Amino acid sequence: MIHVVGGGIAGLAAAYRLRQHGHDVHVFEASDDLGGLAATYETPGDRIESFYHHLSKSEETIVELADELGVGDRLEWLVGKNAYYVDGVVHPLDTPWEILAYPHLSIYDKFRLGMLTLGVDLRGGRPRFDSYESLEAYEDTPVREFIVEHTTEGVYDQFFEPLLDAKFGSRKEDVSAAWLLGRIKFRGERDLLRGEILGYFDGGFAPFIDALVEAVGRENVTTGARVTDLSLEDGAVSTLTVDTGAATETHDTEGVVVAAMPNVLEALCGYECDVDFQGAVCAVVTMDDSLTDTYWLNVAHDAPFGALIEHTNFVSPDRYGGKHLLYVASYVQEYDEDLWQASDDEIEELWLSHVEEMFPSFSRESVERFRLARNPRAAPVYERGYLEKVVPYDLREVADGLYYAGMASRAQYPERSLNGGIVAGFECADRIDARAPADEASSTDPRDPDRAVADGAGEK
Ligand SMILES: Cc1cc2nc3c(=O)[nH]c(=O)nc-3n(C[C@H](O)[C@H](O)[C@H](O)COP(=O)(O)OP(=O)(O)OC[C@H]3O[C@@H](n4cnc5c(N)ncnc54)[C@H](O)[C@@H]3O)c2cc1C
Structure with a gap:
């Protein structure tokens, strides 16, 4: 049995590909929901991601997977209008x-x-x-x-x-x-x-993730199950310990894919990853009226957020019971920053008062709901020398049978994405199936340009 730590897109993709290869697999997800950073909220219509999500045309693996899962016809390519807010004016830039x-x-x-x-x-x-x-x-x-x-x-x-x-x-x-x-x-x-063409599923990313879970097999996934320990025998992974809240279980294992942030990897096996992460604070504001006619508004203004992303200028408000949905988003670099320390109510007041100041026609009466999500590791900081720091897919240097598909893997460069998570999951699953010795790779240098991203470049 191969075990996967984490039921986000990367872990589910790894499990799906392992099942295709004929392996027995089980996914443990610490939270009560699957999908990780692509988790969703209810609306009067379709579900909406708590952090804004769309696809770029350059991303192919997720499109192929959607086709395989039978939801490819739900993928729509829509125009996402971009603009820049400078000195009180919205400048369209499409x-x-x-x-x-x-x-x-x-x-x-x-x-x-x-x-x-x-x-x-x-x-x-x-x-x-x-x-x-x-x-x-x-x-x-x-x-x-x-x-x-x-x-x-x-x-x-x-x-x-x-x-x-x-x-x-x-x-x-x-x-x-x-x-x-x-x-x-x-x-x-x-x-x-017209502008940039971006992808979104009819119904959001939830039906895509549901189809992936279905293909993995619900019986092969346990939620509310945090993996707390890995043990080794003769240099290979041998058991993993899972805390389900009600009990602590130990499972014999032939292989483990860690599809979570590198701090989880470190806690489980001691592997230290030098990639720095930034946090994200992101609100979904449900409104009766539209704020602008732009999807993605970059804010070059002294505001406590970096972008206003009006989802319902990308996907019709009809899909959400006629409501208009606006993401207000900001990244944080240090956890002692005021924004990270502020309460949800304080952030709501701060952000909505700034939106009011920037858009005199905006009325708070229009706001029906303000839902805030935070994640301490929302994206890597892609600093200089980043590729030296990526975590290899195959971690046999730590333990035979240990693999990594989380956000610090090579497939999540130069931008972390759902597509990158799927590629990382597939890379691990294919390596497990092939059990290829590390020295068979054409180059061990992750900076070697001949090693393609989708080819699993980045092995240390
Ligand atoms: C603000 C924001 C905007 C984004 N916009 C886009 C976008 O427009 N397009 C796009 O494609 N991508 C976007 N992304 C990125 C995308 O969401 C991620 O790249 C992707 O979801 C990462 O998936 P993952 O499976 O690697 O990690 P995660 O989604 O983080 O999943 C990891 C899972 O592991 C679980 N876990 C952790 N520890 C344990 C443990 N010990 N035991 C068991 N389970 C554990 C977690 O609960 C989690 O469910 C965005 C992300 C953010 C934050």
Whole structure:
């Protein structure tokens, strides 16, 4: 029997692929619900994720899995309109003319920014088209230095810096240029006349996760079951201990996939991961009226949140009983920050009063419900040298039969995602099935550009 620690998307994907390979498998999930960070709230209609979620066109494994699970026809590709809030004005930034009309960048800044997003290196006035092919080449380059050298100071100050502030706060100087280039490539497809094309399931991600659980087999999953210990025999995993609240159980095991955050891995086996994480605080505000006509509003303003994401400008409010759903989101770098320390009521008051100040037409009377989610490890900080820190899928250096599919794995770079979680789960399951010796890999250097992400690069 192979055991999986964690019933988020990565653990469920690992279990699904192991079952496909013909292995007996059991998933233990500490909380009462499956889905991990993709957990949902009830609404008068479809369920809604407590943390905003959508797919990018560049993500393929989740689309293939949805097809395999029979829910591929529920996946819709919709336009998600982007805008920037600066000095009290919402500036749409989707079409070429909206970008041309944006007043906070010069035409030259826009040209250099546009070339960078198209992957064209214009340094020295001579276009080069292959400069950004290897992300690893920029692993040690500070993001600011890269942007200023490859575009202009204006592009950094007026465009990227507020975004970096919102995403990484006090850690923005630590972030690598490889992360930025990866994000640009990751975003995928745009409709020139309408904006970015993003994926979402009819019914949200809940029906997709339900279908995955169904395929794993409900009888092969236990919720409310926290794995508290792993024991080894002759250098291999031998038993795992599970606390179900009512009892403590010990199970013999042939293999363990840890599909949870690296602190869980460390607690179970002592493996120390150097990846730093940031926390997230995210509200879903249920409103009678719409706030803007934008899906994703970046906020370059002195506000205690980084983005306002109006989900019902992406998916119709009809799916939610006619209600409008707005995410208000902020990342925290240190747990002693005021926001992390504030109570839910304090955050509601702080955030809604700022929304009121930014949008005079907004009325609190419109707010029906304010639900807040927090997670202390919502995303890695993709700092310079990050790839040296990723946790290998196969942890035979710690114990034979031990695997890692959590958020610090290679598939979750340069952005953590549901797709990355599925890839990580599959990578572990395939390695268990193949039992390939580690030295058979073509290279043990995770920074080797020849080792593709989906190919399981990142083994230490
Ligand atoms: C604010 C925010 C926005 C996001 N936006 C997007 C997006 O737009 N698109 C996208 O694709 N992705 C997005 N993501 C990322 C996506 O949610 C994650 O990458 C993905 O859900 C990670 O899945 P996972 O299974 O690796 O981890 P998790 O979802 O964290 O699952 C780990 C599970 O392990 C369980 N667990 C922990 N310890 C134990 C233990 N000892 N025993 C048993 N169980 C244990 C936990 O309870 C949890 O259920 C977002 C995430 C956040 C926080």
